[in-house]
Amino acid sequence: MGRITKLPEDLANQIAAGEVVERPASVIKELVENAIDAEARRITITTEYGGKKLIRVEDDGIGMDPGDARLSLDRHATSKIRRADDLGAIVTLGFRGEALPSMASVSHFRMRTRARGDVSGTEVRVNAGVLESVVEAGGPEGTLVEVGDLFYNLPARRKFLKSDAAESAQISKTVTQLALCYPAVGFTLVNAGRKIVACPPVANISDRLYQLYGERSDLVAVERGSHGVRVHGFIAALAEHGPTRGPQHVFVNRRIVRDKTIAHAIFDAYSVASNKERSPEVHLFLEIPPERVDVNVHPTKAEVRFTEQSLVHEVVRRAVGDALGQGSAPELTLRPSDVMPGRPLPQAIPGVLSGGTYPNRWTSTAGGQSTGVQSAGLQSPEVQDKGGQGTRVPSVSGLRPLIPLGQFRDTFIVAIDDEGIAIIDQHVAHERVLFERIMERLTERPLESQRLLLPLVLELAPAERDALVSRRDALERFGFEIDDFGGDSVRVSAIPALLPREECEAALRSLANDLEGLDRGLDIHEGLKRIAALTACHAAVKANYPLTMEKMAHILEELRATEYSTVCPHGRPVMLRITRREVEKNFERI
Numbered sequence: 001m002g003r004i005t006k007l008p009e010d011l012a013n014q015i016a017a018g019e020v021v022e023r024p025a026s027v028i029k030e031l032v033e034n035a036i037d038a039e040a041r042r043i044t045i046t047t048e049y050g051g052k053k054l055i056r057v058e059d060d061g062i063g064m065d066p067g068d069a070r071l072s073l074d075r076h077a078t079s080k081i082r083r084a085d086d087l088g089a090i091v092t093l094g095f096r097g098e099a100l101p102s103m104a105s106v107s108h109f110r111m112r113t114r115a116r117g118d119v120s121g122t123e124v125r126v127n128a129g130v131l132e133s134v135v136e137a138g139g140p141e142g143t144l145v146e147v148g149d150l151f152y153n154l155p156a157r158r159k160f161l162k163s164d165a166a167e168s169a170q171i172s173k174t175v176t177q178l179a180l181c182y183p184a185v186g187f188t189l190v191n192a193g194r195k196i197v198a199c200p201p202v203a204n205i206s207d208r209l210y211q212l213y214g215e216r217s218d219l220v221a222v223e224r225g226s227h228g229v230r231v232h233g234f235i236a237a238l239a240e241h242g243p244t245r246g247p248q249h250v251f252v253n254r255r256i257v258r259d260k261t262i263a264h265a266i267f268d269a270y271s272v273a274s275n276k277e278r279s280p281e282v283h284l285f286l287e288i289p290p291e292r293v294d295v296n297v298h299p300t301k302a303e304v305r306f307t308e309q310s311l312v313h314e315v316v317r318r319a320v321g322d323a324l325g326q327g328s329a330p331e332l333t334l335r336p337s338d339v340m341p342g343r344p345l346p347q348a349i350p351g352v353l354s355g356g357t358y359p360n361r362w363t364s365t366a367g368g369q370s371t372g373v374q375s376a377g378l379q380s381p382e383v384q385d386k387g388g389q390g391t392r393v394p395s396v397s398g399l400r401p402l403i404p405l406g407q408f409r410d411t412f413i414v415a416i417d418d419e420g421i422a423i424i425d426q427h428v429a430h431e432r433v434l435f436e437r438i439m440e441r442l443t444e445r446p447l448e449s450q451r452l453l454l455p456l457v458l459e460l461a462p463a464e465r466d467a468l469v470s471r472r473d474a475l476e477r478f479g480f481e482i483d484d485f486g487g488d489s490v491r492v493s494a495i496p497a498l499l500p501r502e503e504c505e506a507a508l509r510s511l512a513n514d515l516e517g518l519d520r521g522l523d524i525h526e527g528l529k530r531i532a533a534l535t536a537c538h539a540a541v542k543a544n545y546p547l548t549m550e551k552m553a554h555i556l557e558e559l560r561a562t563e564y565s566t567v568c569p570h571g572r573p574v575m576l577r578i579t580r581r582e583v584e585k586n587f588e589r590i
């Protein structure tokens, strides 16, 4: 009895501030988001000493009347949602009513606001969560918020702030991202009297990109919609020389997010298109109906959760893949043959499809517009593109032995059986096969391992190093032998026998990246599956890699034996199928 007391409100706010407000850039993000929710057309951000001394955000939005101005500083006071149902489909950037009271509890806070159409405004001052004054004030319509001496009353937190330069860099990055999302809003960022960002309102994202980054002929446009998910933006084209690196901006419903699923889909699309490991520049925007994405899963709203994760993966991967010109899209269109009107139809040659070569009339169409008579394609089980009235490959038992005819662009195996023609993505198929084999074998004993003559020492980010070292036991079951090598390095002395030596560094880096951030409490099986998927991905034959007939036959045979051969471990389709019926129909034989 008597051990529990309710925390006073200012202390509760300080604790909440620990989650919402990490550093000056996060204060700016919250304030700019408030301005955007308030329909601002122009936002001016001013900072001093990396935002540690002063942050000022001024907008020309709808402002607040005196009552709202006072209330806005109470915890859980918001105009953006009213009932639990609203949480299911949030359309504003804010919704918790926490940002203002949180920042006011850890700073010298001043807000001046005037509602549109009102003759005068209100000024509220709060110091370390204590209301100092509320007075009538002049000033233009809109809102101005100043956050001074962030964390001055929490020295332990203040100590964790980085140098002015580092905080300023983070601020520029945050403002750049916000500016990209909202081209119709003008953004100005001034740091220590210097204009860092100056973007008047423009009509669209490409104009905004031009304002921020100048002429960029090395970027290609992305545009794709499927199942209510739209992906658009600009991404780095494949570099002719060497890998590219650049900022990776991903936005979901115009929110900046970090998302492993999307990052993985991007990585996947690039790795199919090119063997080089890369972290390419991307500015990708996903639009998805609000009820299909939960934004209330992270204290600074930096992460979201999709109800259909694999759909999102698939749409992003295809969007990026298409933009890179690698045609991994499954829509196939069968064009009718160009028979001259009035000429007699050529006689069909029986059996012509069962062997040898034949004229290729299959073309892939971008964006799923079927120009021809029929379109047929295998869709992954989750995704069926709008343009494709495709058929699905029957699973397991239905899969007949396929006879390989050859390889298309050293990337796809073309094969036939009695029921039609199949085009198989060699990398994805092999990956699927290896994944199954690895998972199967793991239940009995560890995978075979190969010692490295020269141990490999990998320099990693601290979190990535931890991710590998803390899962050392699991990795050992795959044949990886890894130990701590001081600092943020790990030493690798053995790798799975099936992994080519030259792939080992890339494989470990993607493993470290994938396992980092993976919930530690995640069940062990899921962890093993992720490792297996990545090992398989790196051990599998690549795109743009010539295969012998034997190897093709081997992959197809193994594929047939896998439990579920039509999608890869990441959910990508393994093959496209053109059924016999479609062929016959288009040749007007039935």
Ligand SMILES: Nc1ncnc2c1ncn2[C@@H]1O[C@H](COP(=O)(O)OP(=O)(O)OP(=O)(O)O)[C@@H](O)[C@H]1O
Binding pocket: 030, 034, 035, 038, 059, 061, 062, 063, 064, 072, 073, 077, 078, 079, 080, 093, 094, 095, 096, 097, 098, 099, 100, 101, 142, 143
């Ligand atoms: N710049 C602004 N212009 C007009 N109204 C504002 C502005 N900033 C805040 N408000 C009002 O104050 C309320 C509280 O803002 P606060 O940022 O604390 O919460 P929120 O935006 O509702 O939710 P979240 O905590 O998720 O940001 C908002 O709901 C809004 O009504």
Ligand SMILES: [Mg+2]
Binding pocket: 030, 033, 034, 093, 094, 095, 099, 100
């Ligand atoms: Mg807010």
